[in-house]
Amino acid sequence: MGKAKEKKIARTIRRNWKDWVFYAVIVCIPVVQFCIMYLGVNFNSLIMSFQTYDVNTGVFSWNGFHNYIDFFEMLGTDRLWLTMLGNSTIAFLVAQFITKTLAIFFSYYMFKKYFGYKVLRIILFIPSIISTLVTVVVFARFVDGALPALFGMERGGLSNPDTTFFYILFYNVWIAFGPSLLVYSSAMNDVPPAVTEAAKLDGCGSFREFWNIIFPNIWSTYVVFTVATLATYFGNNLNLYSFYGPNADTKLYTFGYWLFRETELNKATMDNYPFLSAVGVCFTMILVPIVMLIRKCMLKFGPRPD
Amino acid sequence: MKLLQVNKAHISYRLKTVLTPFNIILFIGLVLFALSLLIPFIWGLLTSFKYRLDYADNALGFPNPFYWQNYADAYNNFKVTVPFGASSATYTLLGMAVNSVIFSLGGALIQAFCCAFVAYAVAKFSDYKLSKLLYLVVIVAMILPIVGAQTSEIRILNGLGLYNTMFGVLFMKASFLGTYFLVFHAFFRGLPKDYFEAAQLDGAGNFSILFRLVLPMARNIIFIVTLLYFIGNWNDYNVTLLYAPSVPVLSYGLYEFNLSNNPDITSTPHKLAGAMIVFIPVFVLFCAFSKKLIEGNLTMGGVKE
Structure with missing residues (x-):
């Protein structure tokens, strides 16, 4: 081997070695964090679901499938699960079909840069930068204070048990537009202007342009948002904690609220945590195939830009 | 005519x-x-x-x-008493504001730079097997819904001695997962290779290229991402509620304030005054940077965020 070649190899190895050190230094902390707080946490969740916890001694011990058996027994006997199933499903349907539909239509308006779009975009973005605790106070006091005074109602919509859930759903639609507006209207900006211009010259109206050109072009973004909404099916707590803390009426419970509430209330003792882990594992096992299937179907059978 | x-x-x-x-x-x-x-x-x-x-x-x-x-009245009653060792400690609004600034700003910087660094490593050394794995991890974590991991997070933090500490909650933020990884990745991949080659010819090492060339070019994205993380952290009260009950932040103070039955602050005007106190700093930030935030156009290749 010639000296020049040897030198080149040595230089390459030295450079590779330096690259590896650099690589390791800049990724080490996030990778360690990932190993502990993602892999470790989820693995521990699985382990914990087969354990029981003694609050007095602070010791976890193996418990077989008892937590899972308890979960399935509760599913059959506790009516709260039915309430949570109903509320979580309604919450998902509202987010999927009302919030998303409105967001797409509003984004189309922004994309077309019609009259007042800049001001409207800022106003619609505001709730997403404000704490839900602030929007909840303003919304709740407005619904139960200003609206009854304005319309001469005896009591507000949130304090009337018959309408509370409706107003909670309304609140969740009311604050949900900011980020999705930006993403959808940015995705619409990727549609080649030549396509929309050609359609316009062919006499295509606004709705047809939206339905036949814009919507198929943003379909992949729509799928991403749908998957994200579905992924939060068991985690969506409808901001009930911001409204009521741990004291919401059981009629309003969603799976997400129940899980969060149980975790929060038992955080000092970790009592019930193995059972909650088993519930989390079951929910994940149910959700993963559904999410994957829906994503695949939507991408396969959805409209295509061409 | x-x-x-x-x-x-x-x-x-x-x-x-x-x-x-x-x-x-x-x-x-x-x-x-x-x-x-x-x-x-x-x-x-x-x-x-x-x-x-x-x-x-x-x-x-x-x-x-x-x-x-x-x-x-809202200012004077905006306080929370939290467990502190064997006894308890009372935090005023100012004390919580200090915690909020440390948590929100520290967390936002950690989140943004962890994302940026890993994205840069993956984009620049895309032929490394680890880079391919890290990219795959981000995608899988985004579409894989994991439910009810908080119990396990609390147990792990307890085991590491990080539960109920500011360091613990900041450590939780040192993650590279999420959509902003893709934003940074798309940006770094789009940078012309000539820049790097020219810098290398001038004798710049990897760290010089990163800190003196790449990060200054990415400052706009880093700023927007940090700002978005900052706002998210500022409004996050779950961190105190679940992971650090002895480190109350301002949004947690508002949570307690809203649910408080203290007769001095139960009226609607008082509750709204408390909400406005927390709302105003974020609103001022938003007014100052709304154009950047809304028209920032964080793009992920074809998909814009």
Whole structure:
């Protein structure tokens, strides 16, 4: 081997070695964090679901499938699960079909840069930068204070048990537009202007342009948002904690609220945590195939830009 | 004259294409929606200046007179008592604001730079197997819904001695997962290779290239991402509620304030004054950077975020 070649190899190895050190230094902390707080946490969740916890001694011990058996027994006997199933499903349907539909239509308006779009975009973005605790106070006091005074109602919509859930759903639609507006209207900006211009010259109206050109072009973004909404099916707590803390009426419970509430209330003792882990594992096992299937179907059978 | 006619024709064509029933319905819907957002906030701001008897008599009108004492009452009662070792500690609004700034700013910087560093490593050394794995991890974590991991997070933090510490919650933020990884990755991949080659010819090492060339070029994205993380952290009260009960942040203070039965602050004007105190700093930030935030156009290749 010639000296020049040897030198080149040595230089390459030295450079590779330096690259590896650099690589390791800049990724080490996030990778360690990932190993502990993602892999470790989820693995521990699985382990914990087969354990029981003694609050007095602070010791976890193996418990077989008892937590899972308890979960399935509760599913059959506790009516709260039915309430949570109903509320979580309604919450998902509202987010999927009302919030998303409105967001797409509003984004189309922004994309077309019609009259007042800049001001409207800022106003619609505001709730997403404000704490839900602030929007909840303003919304709740407005619904139960200003609206009854304005319309001469005896009591507000949130304090009337018959309408509370409706107003909670309304609140969740009311604050949900900011980020999705930006993403959808940015995705619409990727549609080649030549396509929309050609359609316009062919006499295509606004709705047809939206339905036949814009919507198929943003379909992949729509799928991403749908998957994200579905992924939060068991985690969506409808901001009930911001409204009521741990004291919401059981009629309003969603799976997400129940899980969060149980975790929060038992955080000092970790009592019930193995059972909650088993519930989390079951929910994940149910959700993963559904999410994957829906994503695949939507991408396969959805409209295509061409 | 001809020009005027052409202009007239153009305007009438524009009106015809813009003033369609679909667009008019959209416009009305948007205006109604925007009003439904603005009116409660304006009402809330005005009501926060009402004396509680004034509010009882007149829930809708202007404050008469403007009663600033609500803000003083809210400020004085904006405190939480948290467990601290074997005893307890009381935090005032200022104490919580300090925690909020450390958590929000520290967390935002950690989140943004962890994302940026890993994205840069993956983009620059894309032929490394680890890079491919890290990219895959981000995608899988985004579409894989994991439910109820908080219990395990608390146990792990307890095991590491990080539970209930500021360091612990900041460590939780040192993650590279999420959509902003893709934003950074798309940006770094799009940088011309000539820049790097020129810098290397000038004798710059990997660290020099990163800190003196790449990060300055990415400063706009880093700023927007940090700002978005900052706002998210500022509004996050779950961190105190679940992971650090002895390190109360301002949003947790508001959570306690809202649920408090203390007779000095149960009235609607008081509750709204408390909310406005937390709302104003973020609103000022938003007003200062709204254009950057909204028109920042964080792009992920074809998909914009």
